[in-house]
Amino acid sequence: MNIKVLLAGAIAIVFSFSPGFGQITNNPKVEESSAAYVKIKRVELTDQFTIVHLLFTEKSSPQPLFFPSPRTPDQRIPKEFQGTSSIWLDPETRLYKPGEVDKKFKFIKADNIPTDSRKGVMPGDTVNFVAYFERLDPGIEVFDFYEGRSSGGNQSWNFYGIHIKNPLKKDAKAPQAAAKVDKPVKKPVQPAPKPKVEEKQEPAEEPVAAEKPKSGLEKMKTGKMAVGETISLPNVYFETSKVDLLPESYEELNTLVDLMKESENIKIRVEGHTDNVGDFDKNLDLSRKRAESVRSYLIEKGIAADRIEAKGYGGTRPLAKGTSEVERSKNRRVEFVVTQM
Numbered sequence: 001m002n003i004k005v006l007l008a009g010a011i012a013i014v015f016s017f018s019p020g021f022g023q024i025t026n027n028p029k030v031e032e033s034s035a036a037y038v039k040i041k042r043v044e045l046t047d048q049f050t051i052v053h054l055l056f057t058e059k060s061s062p063q064p065l066f067f068p069s070p071r072t073p074d075q076r077i078p079k080e081f082q083g084t085s086s087i088w089l090d091p092e093t094r095l096y097k098p099g100e101v102d103k104k105f106k107f108i109k110a111d112n113i114p115t116d117s118r119k120g121v122m123p124g125d126t127v128n129f130v131a132y133f134e135r136l137d138p139g140i141e142v143f144d145f146y147e148g149r150s151s152g153g154n155q156s157w158n159f160y161g162i163h164i165k166n167p168l169k170k171d172a173k174a175p176q177a178a179a180k181v182d183k184p185v186k187k188p189v190q191p192a193p194k195p196k197v198e199e200k201q202e203p204a205e206e207p208v209a210a211e212k213p214k215s216g217l218e219k220m221k222t223g224k225m226a227v228g229e230t231i232s233l234p235n236v237y238f239e240t241s242k243v244d245l246l247p248e249s250y251e252e253l254n255t256l257v258d259l260m261k262e263s264e265n266i267k268i269r270v271e272g273h274t275d276n277v278g279d280f281d282k283n284l285d286l287s288r289k290r291a292e293s294v295r296s297y298l299i300e301k302g303i304a305a306d307r308i309e310a311k312g313y314g315g316t317r318p319l320a321k322g323t324s325e326v327e328r329s330k331n332r333r334v335e336f337v338v339t340q341m
Contacts, residue, residue: 023044023045023164023165023166024042024043024044024045024165025042025043025044025163025164025165026041026042027040027041027042028040028042028043028162028163028164029161029162029163030159030160030161030162030163031160031161031162031163032159032160032161033157033158033159033160034155034156034157034158034159034316035155035156035157037056037057037058037059038054038055038056038057038157039054039055039057040052040053040054040145040159040162041053041054041055041128043162043164045135045136045164045165045166046135047135048135049108049132049133049134049135050095050105050132050133050134050135050136051130051131051132051133052130052131052132052133052145053128053129053130054128054129054130054131055126055127055128056087056113056121056126056127056128056129057125057126058085058121058122058123058124058125058126058127059085059123085120085121085122086118086119086120086121087113087118087119087121087127088113088114088115088116088117088118088119089107089110089113089114089115089129089131089147090115090147090148090156091107091115091116092107092147092148093107093131093145093146093147093148094106094107094133094146095133095134095136095143095144095145095146096143096144096146096284097136097137097140097142097143097144098142098143098144098160098161098311101281101284101285101288102285103137103140104281105133105134105135105136105143106133106134107131107132107133108132108133108134109132110129110130110131110132111129111130111132112127112128112129112130113127113129113131136164136166138166138167138168138169139166139167139168139169140166141163141164141165141166141167142161142162142163142164143162143164144158144159144160144161144162145157145158145159145162146158146284146316148280148316156316158316160311212234212235213234213235214234215232215233215234215235215252215255216230216231216232216233216234216335217231217233217252217255217256217259219231220256220259221259223263225338225341226338226341227338227339227340227341228337228338228339229337229338230271230335230336230337231335231336231337231338232333232335233252233253233256233294233333233334233335233336234333235248235249235251235252236249236252236253236294236334237249238290238293241286243286243289243290243292243293244293245293245294245297249297253294253297253298253301254301256298256336257298257301257302257303260298260303260307261302261303265340265341266307266338266340266341267306267307267308267309267338267339267340268307268308268309268336268337268338268339269308269309269310269311269336269337269339270291270292270294270295270298270308270309270310270311270334270335270336271291271310271311271312271313271334271335271336271337272286272287272288272289272290272291272294272310272311272312272313272334273287273312273313273314273315273317273318273331273332273333273334273335274286274287274314274315274331274332275315275318275328275329275331275332276315276318276328276331277315277328280314280315281314283314283315284312284313284314284316285312285314286312286314287312287313287314288310288311288312289312290312290334291310291311291312291334292310294310294334295308295309295310309339315331318330318331319331319333
């Protein structure tokens, strides 16, 4: 018996070092999630897939939670599920490298949860399910899981800042180091302006207000803030469909600069948000770049770079649920979150 145990242990060790065995992160750290009743239990990396193991726990409340809204008549809620909750996994779900919207990894398949129909759940039920995606590139040790935006009473499952074990391959480090040494420093070339026809894609816009809304910086002036608190910057504006700050933004941002210089221990995360008009990925990219524009402005004014993060959420975190222009304008915003006091 002891010999068999030792043999089994030796085989396990051999497989754990095999390139095809994969890298496993149990109960990974998740910085933020849109639904507390869905947890990521494990992330496994194989040669072919990024495998995300999740646990859904239905609330005891009878309030329905439909995920997401049906796209075709075939996906409408069956009669036997009416009055209960139902779940499914959107096949458009994808993984992103934070800050790089073009670096996305597509959904492949799922186990124990439908992607073209619905699964009924009763209060207190739990569902273990698995989602398979394209393999994350080695070196990406933090990623985001995006289903999309919540709407119409339906809750999407988004996870931000999922930390995993995925080290860069050793043989990939040397060429990168060599490239940094040999590559000459060049002044970046400004791209040519895009033709006006691209405006038809209707990405989110930031209108200039006739009257200045009340800024959240007033609370910052009093010193009554806490880590995790969100402060609004309603007087920060951008050119339509672009990331360039308008001069009307400078007064508010300069006030923030002064306050951060007075309180040298404060660190913040600038967050960009758009409405839900237009392409989801483009809005996500636009919101990130606008947050980065604010960060760059603060750095240029003398705030240390390590005191400011920047992140874009696109239309995934709306303040208003309506579809009117007034409601959508509330969702086009820039905020910051206090990350350290």
